[in-house]
Amino acid sequence: MQAKREKIVILTGAGISAESGLGTFRDEGGLWAQHAIEDVATPEGFARNPRLVHDFYNARRIQAAEAKANKAHQALAQLQEHFPGEVVIVTQNVDSLHEKGGARNVIHMHGVLEGALCATCDHRWPAPDEMEPETTCPHSSAPSARPDIVWFGEIPYAMEEIEAHLSEASLFVAIGTSAQVYPAAGFVEAARSFGAETLEINLEPSDLANRFHSHRFGPATETVPEWVAALLT
Structure with a gap:
């Protein structure tokens, strides 16, 4: 019988894009701080x-278009390219920094700033600036155009696809996410229930840190490349 192919499922949150200049909900002085x-x-x-x-999403779209991928995004792309198994990236972020x-075939569960959606007929198309x-x-x-967010x-989006990947994961990794928003906050429990090892990579422990088997704490641009390098060697 052929051995099961290893699959790494990675969930990323705002923390992986923060060092590219894109603020999180909790940043003081950023776009989110100016609005409820x-x-x-x-x-x-x-x-x-x-x-x-x-107006809010126009400003976010401009900000995201100007942002550059950082070392953490690049490291995950290298992992996708060189890992002998499968690497699936699921992101809560609406930027395209992955x-x-x-990175390839990124699952954007919360949509993308570059997309427009018709609230009347659900048609999607590339958003204008x-x-x-x-x-x-x-x-x-x-x-009735709205942001595809x-x-x-x-x-x-793509919850059935994400759940299928979680059921097949040998390793689940959460990077830069606060673990406060469901359903993404439930992914670690889902992966564990199917027998996956779990790893949290974060600036500091999240509210669900005790649900992960192992941890790496520090800036994403340092911890993610270090983890990828260790995994590939």
């Missing part, structure tokens, strides 16, 4: 004030 989450990251907020929401760093309430869908012509209260 319910105003810019919920369907209800968009219904109340679509102009505010579009792709800029060379700036969107506004009058932006129309190229498929239905309805003026999963907001609070909405179901993340």
Whole structure:
């Protein structure tokens, strides 16, 4: 019987992009600090004030477009290229820094800033640099374009695919995530239930640190390349 091919499933959060200049929810002085989450990251907020929401995501889109992949993103791309098994990257981030760093087939469970979604017909297309309430869908012509972002209260994308990968993982790694937002916060328990080893790589212990078999703490641009180098040698 052929041996089971090793599979590493990696979940990344805002902490891996922070050193590229993209702020997290909790950063003081950043874009998120200037707005209440319910105003810019919920369907209800968009219904109340679509102009505010579009302006917020236009600013995030510009910021993300200017950001460069850091050593942590690049290290994970190298792991994908050289690991003898399969490496699946699932990200909670809506930037494309994994792709800029060379990663392939990244699963964006919360959508992407570069995408637009029609709230009327669910058509998707590349977002222009700036969107506004009058932006129309190229498929239905309805003026109901919104960022292709999963907001609070909405179901993340690709959950069945992610769950299938977790069931096959030999190693589950969470990088730069606070482990406070479900369903992603439940991935470590799911992976453990299927027999995977679990590793947390974070600036400091998360709320679920005790659910991981092992840990590496410190800046992602240091800890992730060190871990990848050790794994590949």
